[in-house]
Amino acid sequence: MESLKEELESPCTEEIAIFEQFAELLDQPGWDYFVLDTAPTGHTLRLMELPFEFSQQMDLKAQKQQGLPVSQENQKIEALIKRLKDPQATAFLLVAYPEFTPLHESYRAMEDLERVGINIQGIMLNNILKQEECISAFENERWKLQQHYLSEADNLFAGPMFRMPLQPDEIVGLDSVEKLQNDIFNKNQG
Secondary structure (H helix, E strand, C coil), rough: CHHHHHHCCCCCCHHHHHHHHHHHHHHCCCCCCCCCCCCCCCHHHHHHHHHHHHHHHHHHHHHHHCCCCHHHHHHHHHHHHHHHCCCCCCCCEECCCHHHHHHHHHHHHHHHHHHHHCCEEEEEEEEEECCCCCCHHHHHHHHHHHHHHHHHHHHHHHCEEEEEECCCCCCCCCCHHHHHHHHHHHHHCC
16 A cells, blocks of 8 residues: 555656556557647656656666566557657657747757657747738837847757748637648748
8 A cells, every 4th residue: 555655646647647648549540640739848848758757767666676577557658758759650849939038948948859869840930920910110120020030040940940920810620720731831831
């Protein structure tokens, strides 16, 4: 009972349970895409570290109890880690506003993910202003500032960048998603 209590009160028990569920969902047929939209950078990095930490804990536990086979949970986590590192199976896109702090946070996130063997396939730059829609002096100055940070993003990131225009409304429903998809990908070809 004490051992069970200790396991349940472990700081990453809930997160590992989420990852196990995530791994099971990935193995179910019928998915064209599976999007994991995470919280801000620090939370994402913590979430991405968990399977690696859990795997290490399970390896240590197996070493202490020599001769025990690797647990089924550890096999699931190892398979998930392998899949996360495989660019043919998993695409990682970072999303950032074209401003100093979000760009540099995203750059650090990219470096941290690369350290654990996960490569970023692209950057989504969000809420891009259209020059023709910037009528007032304030809007025009914001557009100029954004152009500076878009140029900085070009210097920071080597991979493809997709510019998502600022939308007048929330993106809700398949029609809105398809329209936004056309805005982003048709303008970014070539």
